[in-house]
Amino acid sequence: MLELIAGKWTMLVLVALEDGRPMRFAxxxxxxxxxxxxxxxxxxxxxxxxGLLIRHVYPTVPPCxxxxxxxLGEEVGGLVQSITDWSQANIAAIQVAREEFDxxxxxxxxxxxxxxxxxxxSGDAPD
Amino acid sequence: MLELIAGKWTMLVLVALEDGRPMRFAxxxxxxxxxxxxxxxxxxxxxxxxGLLIRHVYPTVPPCxxxxxxxLGEEVGGLVQSITDWSQANIAAIQVAREEFDxxxxxxxxxxxxxxxxxxxSGDAPD
DNA sequence: CGGTATCCATCCCGATACTG
DNA sequence: CAGTATCGGGATGGATACCG
Numbered sequence: 503m504l505e506l507i508a509g510k511w512t513m514l515v516l517v518a519l520e521d522g523r524p525m526r527f528a529x530x531x532x533x534x535x536x537x538x539x540x541x542x543x544x545x546x547x548x549x550x551x552x553g554l555l556i557r558h559v560y561p562t563v564p565p566c567x568x569x570x571x572x573x574l575g576e577e578v579g580g581l582v583q584s585i586t587d588w589s590q591a592n593i594a595a596i597q598v599a600r601e602e603f604d605x606x607x608x609x610x611x612x613x614x615x616x617x618x619x620x621x622x623x624s625g626d627a628p629d
Numbered sequence: 630m631l632e633l634i635a636g637k638w639t640m641l642v643l644v645a646l647e648d649g650r651p652m653r654f655a656x657x658x659x660x661x662x663x664x665x666x667x668x669x670x671x672x673x674x675x676x677x678x679x680g681l682l683i684r685h686v687y688p689t690v691p692p693c694x695x696x697x698x699x700x701l702g703e704e705v706g707g708l709v710q711s712i713t714d715w716s717q718a719n720i721a722a723i724q725v726a727r728e729e730f731d732x733x734x735x736x737x738x739x740x741x742x743x744x745x746x747x748x749x750x751s752g753d754a755p756d
Numbered sequence: 757c758g759g760t761a762t763c764c765a766t767c768c769c770g771a772t773a774c775t776g
Numbered sequence: 777c778a779g780t781a782t783c784g785g786g787a788t789g790g791a792t793a794c795c796g
Contacts, residue, residue, distance in 0.1 A: 503712070503716035503723070504712075504716070508637065509635070509768085510769070511775085514631075526777085526778090527779075528777065536770095537639065537769095538771075539778070539780090540771095540780075541768085543780080544777085551727055551731075553723055553726025559778095562777095564776090564777040564779090566777070567778060567779085568660070574719060574722060574723070578712070578715065581708070584711075585630070585631075585634070585705070586630075587654070588704060589630035589631070592701060592704075595680060595701060596630070598680070599678070600679065602680075603677060637788080637789070654758055664790095665789080665790060666792075667790080668789055668790070670758085670760085671762095671788090691758075692759085694757080694759085
């Protein structure tokens with residue numbers, strides 16, 4: 503499951519479908535903006551395989567294919583959504599942390615990141 | 630944030646530290662079992678940069694380094710934990726879905742996965 | 757102990773072209 | 777429209793060796 507989520511587009515698909523409305527391939531593709539059809543297909547197949555979404559084909563010409571989350575998928579979608587929500591809400595704090603970290607690390611020479619090897623005995627470490 | 634989480638070990642680190650207890654480098658490494666020190670360092674640095682964890686160095690010889698989640702980190706850790714919890718609880722359902730999918734796909738020849746191109750007009754598709 | 761440096765396999769993803 | 781086929785680059789992660 504963690505491996506699945508690790509995919510670059512997986513979470514975005516989950517969030518896009520999380521409102522319960524089924525979406526067609528092209529619509530999904532536009533909404534994700536940047537994904538190629540190949541990769542989108544891969545992502546959707548992987549989600550389908552885990553039982554998180556259903557692929558429904560209307561046998562028309564040209565074909566019309568709809569994707570919607572299963573119950574399982576909506577559950578995961580909700581959890582993923584909560585992460586993206588949290589991220590949005592904390593962008594500012596994260597940005598600050600990043601800048602502080604970068605300043606901390608770019609200022610000092612490479613070697614001084616670790617301990618300053620002051621000759622102390624190990625006994626000083628906490629339990 | 631999603632990119633960060635996408636890292637192979639990031640979520641595991643978050644979960645490992647989620648109980649609030651600080652952990653040392655080697656302890657983390659054992660607990661994750663399989664990660665190399667290089668990759669673990671990369672993961673920890675990335676998390677530190679986003680402000681999700683603190684690295685504390687006791688300047689002893691040999692060095693002792695502790696990692697603990699920040700407030701931000703614990704929040705994300707909780708969310709990630711909820712995903713892993715969900716995964717555990719639904720392993721069975723996912724396993725079934727996988728087997729059904731694999732059977733569905735291995736049985737038919739490659740071409741028949743899509744629509745069966747019955748010559749129907751597009752008008753038959755739903756709105 | 758807690759890293760870093762280096763090299764390398766792999767794998768994910770993207771671009772492009774083509775199809776029923 | 778909704779894919780598949782093929783190719784290739786770049787990032788990610790692993791193995792190994794070494795260091796303060």
